[in-house]
Amino acid sequence: MKRWWKEAVVYQIYTKSFYDTNGDGIGDIRGIIEKLDYIQALGVTVIYLNPIYRSPDVDNGYDISDFRDINERYGTLEDFKELLAEVHRRGMRLIMDMVVNHTSDEHPWFQESRKSKDNPYRNYYYWRPGKNGKEPNNWGNYFYEGRGSAWEYDETTGEYYLHNYSRKMPDLNWGCEAVKEDMCRMMRWWLDMGVDGFRMDAVNRLVKPEGLPDSPNPPAPPVGIHGYVVDRTMCANRPGIHELLHEINEKVFSRYDIMVVGETGNVDAALAIDYVQEERREIDMVFHFEIAKNPTPGNALTFKDAQKRWYHVIEQHGWTTQYLSNHDTPRQVSQFGNDREYRYESATMLAALMHTHPGTVFIYQGEEIGMTNVDFPSIEYYNERYTVGKYYTMVESGVDPKTALDSLKGMSRDNDRTPMQWSGAENGRFTTGTPWMHVNPNYPEINVEREETLEKSVLRFYRRLTALRRENPVMVYGSYRQLLEEDAELIVYEREYEGVCWLIICNYYSNEREFPQSVAERLKAGQARLLLGNYDVTDGGERIRPYEARIYDILL
Ligand code: GLC
Numbered sequence: 001m002k003r004w005w006k007e008a009v010v011y012q013i014y015t016k017s018f019y020d021t022n023g024d025g026i027g028d029i030r031g032i033i034e035k036l037d038y039i040q041a042l043g044v045t046v047i048y049l050n051p052i053y054r055s056p057d058v059d060n061g062y063d064i065s066d067f068r069d070i071n072e073r074y075g076t077l078e079d080f081k082e083l084l085a086e087v088h089r090r091g092m093r094l095i096m097d098m099v100v101n102h103t104s105d106e107h108p109w110f111q112e113s114r115k116s117k118d119n120p121y122r123n124y125y126y127w128r129p130g131k132n133g134k135e136p137n138n139w140g141n142y143f144y145e146g147r148g149s150a151w152e153y154d155e156t157t158g159e160y161y162l163h164n165y166s167r168k169m170p171d172l173n174w175g176c177e178a179v180k181e182d183m184c185r186m187m188r189w190w191l192d193m194g195v196d197g198f199r200m201d202a203v204n205r206l207v208k209p210e211g212l213p214d215s216p217n218p219p220a221p222p223v224g225i226h227g228y229v230v231d232r233t234m235c236a237n238r239p240g241i242h243e244l245l246h247e248i249n250e251k252v253f254s255r256y257d258i259m260v261v262g263e264t265g266n267v268d269a270a271l272a273i274d275y276v277q278e279e280r281r282e283i284d285m286v287f288h289f290e291i292a293k294n295p296t297p298g299n300a301l302t303f304k305d306a307q308k309r310w311y312h313v314i315e316q317h318g319w320t321t322q323y324l325s326n327h328d329t330p331r332q333v334s335q336f337g338n339d340r341e342y343r344y345e346s347a348t349m350l351a352a353l354m355h356t357h358p359g360t361v362f363i364y365q366g367e368e369i370g371m372t373n374v375d376f377p378s379i380e381y382y383n384e385r386y387t388v389g390k391y392y393t394m395v396e397s398g399v400d401p402k403t404a405l406d407s408l409k410g411m412s413r414d415n416d417r418t419p420m421q422w423s424g425a426e427n428g429r430f431t432t433g434t435p436w437m438h439v440n441p442n443y444p445e446i447n448v449e450r451e452e453t454l455e456k457s458v459l460r461f462y463r464r465l466t467a468l469r470r471e472n473p474v475m476v477y478g479s480y481r482q483l484l485e486e487d488a489e490l491i492v493y494e495r496e497y498e499g500v501c502w503l504i505i506c507n508y509y510s511n512e513r514e515f516p517q518s519v520a521e522r523l524k525a526g527q528a529r530l531l532l533g534n535y536d537v538t539d540g541g542e543r544i545r546p547y548e549a550r551i552y553d554i555l556l
């Protein structure tokens with residue numbers, strides 16, 4: 001079925017690092033408003049904002065203390081309404097990050113909840129007595145914070161509360177009817193204001209396992225030194241989660257013309273179908289981690305295999321997302337491409353892959369100019385909780401500090417959180433003040449202004465891709481069939497829709513290759529027209545060069 005959100009090109013904005021307009025070193029809502037022309041010119045149809053609610057900011061806004069107000073560092077609710085109106089005026093849409101697995105410990109509900117065992121808000125969170133003088137179970141928090149437990153002792157009532165993430169982010173108890181009601185009312189409040197949907201944070205973790213049992217999986221050394229087990233499967237996809245999402249859909253989502261994308265770790269294509277199948281009425285699509293966070297990137301076979309399985313979700317009336325990076329991952333050109341001699345080629349090839357595979361496309365800010373990972377000299381430069389927490393846990397367990405840092409750098413979530421590089425001026429002109437986080441020192445070479453002037457411009461390639469999507473429904477609704485399935489280097493596939501057939505060929509590596517015979521014949525049989533490529537093919541194009549990408553229209 002046709003839907004606007006299937007056709008969408010989404011641009012993800014990490015407000016804090018996007019554009020600062022008042023010189024305090026922190027990106028803000030007015031900064032987004034100022035850059036709307038840039039975003040629109042990129043061909044974006046939907047903007048997705050990471051959390052901008054009121055928050056003490058221990059996890060850059062994923063710790064919310066007031067769901068109905070804006071973080072004062074970013075602006076005011078009035079600024080937000082202006083942004084929303086400006087986005088709509090341009091014919092674009094806006095979705096917000098909706099964090100409902102936990103709140104900040106500074107949220108009034110939690111403040112009440114901790115006061116006494118019979119407080120009306122007590123049951124909004126998971127409070128448990130200790131077991132044999134220890135935490136209620138062996139769960140470790142995902143941020144490796146403190147000694148590592150997912151439980152924090154609170155003296156006022158002598159009990160522990162559950163926090164899968166930071167101790168400043170207590171988990172909400174969705175088994176409590178009042179929580180459900182309050183959260184649904186709050187989501188409707190945003191939708192009534194005109195917001196066009198949500199990215200639901202950690203949405204498959206809202207239901208916890210019955211009885212909160214110990215994790216059976218032993219901790220992997222050198223982390224988990226105190227015996228706590230960081231086991232993200234414990235709270236994922238538990239019985240009851242589908243009923244809950246269906247109920248939220250009935251009470252909230254189904255009443256509006258919106259898009260809902262769920263962040264779902266520990267969900268593969270087989271599990272995903274139950275979340276996204278249209279008839280089930282839960283959510284529209286998920287961010288899975290099978291590619292973007294795959295521990296063995298750079299393998300075209302893994303990529304192909306995952307794409308095939310996720311296409312199957314679409315065939316069964318579901319939908320999916322195409323993205324290679326977000327605020328929780330490294331930069332895609334560094335992780336999957338080559339950010340040195342082939343930065344342009346690999347950044348554009350990866351973009352071609354994302355935009356021509358079936359699913360809604362998500363671009364993470366800076367990706368469109370080929371921004372790269374950062375290599376900070378010491379842990380003090382790093383900000384995000386996971387890298388910092390894991391670093392100190394490793395050092396405490398005896399790992400040499402340099403070794404610990406080196407092992408964490410590549411995957412650190414800070415790689416994607418360094419400020420946006422707008423120009424070659426100081427700090428990439430992200431701010432005129434002191435940026436809240438160090439700018440990647442390569443900003444003189446990699447920035448928006450320069451991309452506008454370069455012959456080989458990642459930015460302009462993105463604009464061409466989004467323009468193609470606007471004009472060619474085959475990119476959205478076309479069927480998907482892989483060719484050369486066993487080839488570990490070349491990714492070749494066809495998309496077909498209403499008599500239109502496209503053939504896409506991408507070289508995932510820096511090896512040069514002979515143009516595959518079978519593909520050449522396929523192109524000859526129909527009359528092929530090259531729609532877009534990241535190399536010049538006036539030489540006949542008989543070789544496939546490093547990270548080359550070509551999109552052909554086959555006139556049958
Ligand atoms: C999600 C977010 C991540 C955050 C976590 C806790 O995984 O993407 O940035 O730290 O949830 O809310």
Ligand code: CA
Pocket residue numbers: 020021022023024025026027028073
């Ligand atoms: Ca600011």
